[in-house]
Amino acid sequence: MNTGDRQAHWENVYATKGEEEVSWFQESPALSLELIRLVGATPTSAIIDIGGGASRLADALVLRGYADVTVLDLSEAALTAARRRMGAEARRVHWIVADATAWEPTRSYDIWHDRAAFHFLTEDRDRAAYVATLRRSLRNHGHVVIGTFAPDGPEKCSGLPVARHDAATLGKELGVGFALVDTRREEHTTPWGSTQRFQFSTFRYAK
Numbered sequence: 001m002n003t004g005d006r007q008a009h010w011e012n013v014y015a016t017k018g019e020e021e022v023s024w025f026q027e028s029p030a031l032s033l034e035l036i037r038l039v040g041a042t043p044t045s046a047i048i049d050i051g052g053g054a055s056r057l058a059d060a061l062v063l064r065g066y067a068d069v070t071v072l073d074l075s076e077a078a079l080t081a082a083r084r085r086m087g088a089e090a091r092r093v094h095w096i097v098a099d100a101t102a103w104e105p106t107r108s109y110d111i112w113h114d115r116a117a118f119h120f121l122t123e124d125r126d127r128a129a130y131v132a133t134l135r136r137s138l139r140n141h142g143h144v145v146i147g148t149f150a151p152d153g154p155e156k157c158s159g160l161p162v163a164r165h166d167a168a169t170l171g172k173e174l175g176v177g178f179a180l181v182d183t184r185r186e187e188h189t190t191p192w193g194s195t196q197r198f199q200f201s202t203f204r205y206a207k
């Protein structure tokens with residue numbers, strides 16, 4: 001899928017569904033917050049949420065005093081929904097509309113978080129482009145937290161095929177320099193009560 005097709009897909013999703021009508025909706029991104037805390041995030045850590053969509057992670061990070069939060073997503077509509085919900089607090093967040101596989105970062109980050117965006121990259125060249133951007137923009141000794149559907153999780157999300165991962169396959173994708181520091185499984189309950197198995201892995205980067 002190219003950037004235009006991807007963007008059209010996601011704009012349509014967010015234009016036609018409310019925040020709480022999508023399978024990935026979470027009232028509280030508790031595990032993401034815990035994993036970000038566990039890597040030693042400080043109030044000045046530069047944190048980016050890749051494919052953050054309309055997630056409430058940005059709200060929760062700002063509420064906890066993190067002062068350098070960025071959300072990147074393909075969908076302008078998703079970021080608009082998040083900004084509206086946050087109101088004046090949205091000014092504390094940097095918002096970027098971009099495709100993570102084509103984005104040219106202009107600064108670096110301490111923590112790269114991704115819940116349920118990387119797993120849409122089913123083609124080798126897209127995953128390689130994503131990892132190349134991650135490597136360029138993550139600081140030495142920074143951390144990456146990636147949550148994807150687990151090997152026994154769903155094969156599709158939002159009508160699109162996904163590549164399911166565990167810590168080992170993610171580690172292979174990231175390559176040399178990324179050391180696994182934490183891995184978790186999470187059973188996510190969708191708004192209509194079904195269960196989706198996720199896995200979250202945290203890696204520390206040494207350039």
Ligand SMILES: C[S@@+](CC[C@H](N)C(=O)[O-])C[C@H]1O[C@@H](n2cnc3c(N)ncnc32)[C@H](O)[C@@H]1O
Binds near residue numbers: 100
């Ligand atoms: C399943 S949703 C998850 C949203 C959010 N992370 C959460 O946990 O609520 C996937 C998100 O990734 C975004 N996305 C998909 N592919 C992307 C890409 N290549 N670059 C940037 N964002 C992407 C979509 O627009 C969508 O908001």
